Amino acid sequence: MTATQDLKLRRDAAVATGVATRGIYAVRAENAELWDADGKRFIDFAAGIAVNNTGHRHPKVMQAVAAQSEAFTHTCFHVAPYEGYIALAERLNAATPGDFAKKTMLVTTGAEAVENAVKMARAFTGRSGVIAFSGGFHGRTLMGMALCGKVNPYKKSFGAMPPEVHHAPFPNAFHGVSVADSLGVLENMLRSTIDPERVAAIIVEPVQGEGGFVVAPAEFLRELRKICDTYGILLIADEVQAGIARTGKMYAFEHAGVAADLVTMAKGLAGGFPLSAVTGRAEVVDAAPVGGIGGTYAGNPLAVAAAHAVLDVIAEEDLCARATEIGAMITERLVALAERPGMQAIGEVRGLGAMVAFELVTDRVTNAPDTGLTQAIVAEAEARGLIILPCGTRANAIRLLPPLTTPKEQVAEALDIIEAALEAAIATAAAA
Structure with a gap:
């Protein structure tokens, strides 16, 4: 054997x-x-x-983690905060698209980042509805599953999903779904299915991951930004798979010249160590009450050190x-x-x-x-x-x-x- x-x-x-x-x-x-x-x-x-x-x-990532391990591996940021977390928040605030004040929270997985972005959007707007797209993938937690636009295997056998989550078709020219088709259904939803004044956020992947690497046309993302501005809806960019230099820009939304209100990221952020983040408009991120967001392992010091090294490597190389x-x-x-x-x-x-x-x-x-x-x-x-x-x-x-x-x-x-x-x-x- x-x-x-x-x-x-x-x-x-x-x-x-x-x-x-x-x-x-x-x-x-x-x-x-x-x-x-x-x-x-x-x-x-x-x-x-x-x-x-x-x-x-990567040698620089491994060196950074080894150096951090000589100092401490975990304190829980809620108990004894540390400079690395703060410095990484500063770097992500500066790196994400948008000419406005930003703040960041660190968590552990992409699903956690998505869940917290939805919590922030709901707290800021006082609304509960969320719109996602067919073919999208946003995690395996309860809200993440609800947002996913693919049943098997992510929703199969897991029962009822959280309410007030709606799906519009994602544009896919190869399968005959144009930008106009997608936007038309979305606008009709806001007239016939859910009151736009009940919608807290629209969440979208600039390049769908599990959905088949379908690229959101730039005009589609720009129109989503306009729709969100018209109705006071927040735009969440799910950059978990497409972000961190993967598409030739630090964030895939940059290809469309669009700034989202909240950006979720994970995967490539820490070079193999579990770390994710939500970065966005300061007033939106700050809408959650003190103690309402976070987690025991959120912003683990070793993963934070790795992320600093990753950002350095992306720039240097x-x-x-x-x-x-x-x-x-x-x-x-x-x-x-x-x-x-x-x-x-x-x-x-x-x-x-x-x-x-x-x-x-x-x-x-x-x-x-x-x-x-x-x-x-x-x-x-x-x-x-x-x-x-x-x-x-x-x-x-x-x-x-x-x-x-x-x-x-x-x-x-x-x-x-x-x-x-x-x-x-x-x-x-x-x-x-």
């Missing part, structure tokens, strides 16, 4: 079945490479789901430009692949910066999803030493999230594996 097989048996016996896992059991990782329990090397194009934007174990460069390499190769005879299964290549996906279809007329081929490509790539992830509301897109520090030769190696995996999976499907 291999080490991997042994670990799988132990996992099956000891870990909750609902915690989805892959068949790769990690023992070591460095930058864009990972080694499993049997010593097999993988190129990591998942990056812990957009967490390791600065790569696994110009990772925003690197994200654009890596994204161009990936997109150009995939588009060229899609144009080859026999590659009609690639329905669309899309993304922003180093957040790129391709959608698999049975044909380019109906764009019907080919989930079987998607799974086969993911498995074939894994067998060849590349970690990639599926996504999309129809589970037929493959997302590519390489660390922004991935060497060009490893990006090229990964793209060779993707091409070979596509060819093999399509050939097997054709022979079946």
Whole structure:
């Protein structure tokens, strides 16, 4: 029995079945490479789901965490606050879009950031309604689930959702949903379904993550800003997956020239350490009563130290430009692949910066999803030493999230594996 097989048996016996896992059991990782329990090397194009934007174990991140561990690892900011938290809040206030006074709170996960943003919006406006979008993902907590625009697996079997959460269609040209279509439904909702004076916030991902890396058109985000201003609704930018240099800007909303009232962030913020944040208009963030927001581990000192190092690395290594460069390499190769005879299964290549996906279809007329081929490509790539992830509301897109520090030769190696995996999976499907 291999080490991997042994670990799988132990996992099956000891870990909750609902915690989805892959068949790769990690023992070591460095930058864009990972080694499993049997010593097999993988190129990591998942990056812990957009967490390791600065790569696994970036030296500056590790040094910062080691130095902090020599001072203290936890006091709880509510009990004995520390300068690192304050300094990080100052940096995030300065980094997020918007020419207005801002404040920040730190928590631990993206779902916590979303929950707290909703709490702030409700406290500030005195309203309770929230509007989200189809295909959106905002976490697995109760409010996060309610906001999600995808039932399986995030809402399935979990009963009633919190009230006054509404969904509008997200624009997706590939599937025939225009910006005008989406905005038309939203405006109709505000006339017929929920009184806009009951809506505290509209929450939107500038690039949908679990929804399939669908990019929100700039005009759509600008129109959302106008709608929010018209009705006194707060705009929440969920930058949990798209933020922290992933799309070629520090925050994906910057591509549209739009400033949200509240920004949620996590994943890439602390280079592999659990940390999230809500940054926004000072008066909105301050609407929550003293003691009403926070958490025991919120703004953990080690994670805060890591986040400071991540922000330094992004600036020093110009990772925003690197994200654009890596994204161009990936997109150009995939588009060229899609144009080859026999590659009609690639329905669309899309993304922003180093957040790129391709959608698999049975044909380019109906764009019907080919989930079987998607799974086969993911498995074939894994067998060849590349970690990639599926996504999309129809589970037929493959997302590519390489660390922004991935060497060009490893990006090229990964793209060779993707091409070979596509060819093999399509050939097997054709022979079946």
